[in-house]
Amino acid sequence: MLKGFLKAHDDLIVKNETNDRVVQYKNTPVEGKVGLVTGGGSGHEPAFLGYVGENMMDAVAVGEVFSSPSAQAFYDAFMAADSGKGVACLFGNYAGDNMNVKMAIRKAKKQGVTVKYVTATDDVASSPKETKEKRHGIAGGVFMWKTAGAKAAMGADLDEVIELAQKAVDNTRSICVGLSPCAIPAVGHPNFDIKEGDMEFGIGHHGEPGINVQKLKPAKEIAKDMAKAVIDDLEPENGAEVAVLLSGLGATPIMELYVLYDEIEAYLKDQGLSIYKVLIGDYVTSLDMNGAALTVMKLDEELKELLDYDAKAPGLK
């Protein structure tokens, strides 16, 4: 997969010279710019590696399927991304990633490279609101990477990039619904089950148990339930502007995403929200899972400008 990815995107992305599991923007390190790094397990394509590019991530650590990249891979990504201005590591708040990122940060510090991090915690189903720092990052990472990528490109220093990434996370919520399980290739069969005719509301990006298992509902009701779960947690004020990301999970036909979006839009408008930007397609997936992830980010003028900022990466449309 990685070999095919590098061949397909050699106009923008190259392999790290010392680590086969690190891919990087061809012009990294970018002189005078804070370096940006992410990483995570494979199986979520185009995440994570598809968000490397111009005014996006500078380097990405690539893990085995559904497994954290090694600390060494994160370290090598940091060293590749650093132009002397420090590095922001923006990842998804899973236990393995957290551990390896922190080890890599200590190692980088010994080399005189400052790395700070922000974890995306957008999945409202993964922990209650009172412990939202424990939540996992899912498709909301895309908004964090896009806005932080722009912020760094505009010349912000490391603390400003970190502050912006945390602001993006604080204003972003997501929820998934799964209609079928996914199979890790090396295992060859799904490691969890969703029965035909059932759906799992709030399922995680690796099949983590969701809020509940329900009988499959019409798209209109699924869309409303997803939008309500996200908005009830985000609590945007009436009249707020939002960005919406509706991602397929890997085996979801694009047609079905548009069917859902029609109803999601209606719900958001009913809540008095104004939709500034919409992304629909496969942005963060879970191997061959059928289902969708809805992400909503509450916007201000700064986030709007950063979302609109020119960028180029294989995962972006």
Add this chain to the structure above:
Amino acid sequence: MLKGFLKAHDDLIVKNETNDRVVQYKNTPVEGKVGLVTGGGSGHEPAFLGYVGENMMDAVAVGEVFSSPSAQAFYDAFMAADSGKGVACLFGNYAGDNMNVKMAIRKAKKQGVTVKYVTATDDVASSPKETKEKRHGIAGGVFMWKTAGAKAAMGADLDEVIELAQKAVDNTRSICVGLSPCAIPAVGHPNFDIKEGDMEFGIGHHGEPGINVQKLKPAKEIAKDMAKAVIDDLEPENGAEVAVLLSGLGATPIMELYVLYDEIEAYLKDQGLSIYKVLIGDYVTSLDMNGAALTVMKLDEELKELLDYDAKAPGLK
């Protein structure tokens, strides 16, 4: 689906005022530019409607799932696209589309609007080479639309746009492999079968029978078989430059496309070909079919310039 699509892309695309089954670029008709129209059944998203946009199609006729749009829809699309310079209708060579496009052309002629057409015939599995005018259009349409869109935007007249579209078709070949069937929503179950562990080589975009049914092979062999089928038919000279499009069919994880692409690239290079541009993702799909379509276009300087020309449409990355 159509309502969701229009809501998601209202920055670029609007509904036709008189026909609910026609969508059009918001600035159509574009003064002084040849109008471009396509159309076809739904279920192939982002085709056909996702290729409306800036320097792309001006209007698209939208059919029911796997059914031709009506002659009236094609006619209304022609009238919406015409700025007085005539209209090029670029579609996929299926019986229903052919019939309805021709009826619509006669009707438009009575209104003084000249419409000429080109049909994509890229699917090498759909008819032998001796009768290649009978072949169906599959993912190769994307290259036809992209290059013709640019040609029209650069100021070409109707005959020049038609000539270019035909040149794109003449230099383009595709083949599909299907690993699972697809289910038309109104039917609720697949109307053909691919057994678990089998694959259908050369399957059509609506499940039309392919070249043969085989036991599922490793990706490396599938990729080589696909590339060989396309290149043997296209017969590019040694050293030729090509553009490659590898499209998922609806339920195919992006990871698997990159696995295939690694091997496809190796085969094409072994054949002495130079890969100028690569597109990977869901470009033309078949509802929830699992599988992939490989398209290769042989390039010259004109086609390269047209492929690279700036354009904006929901289906493009």
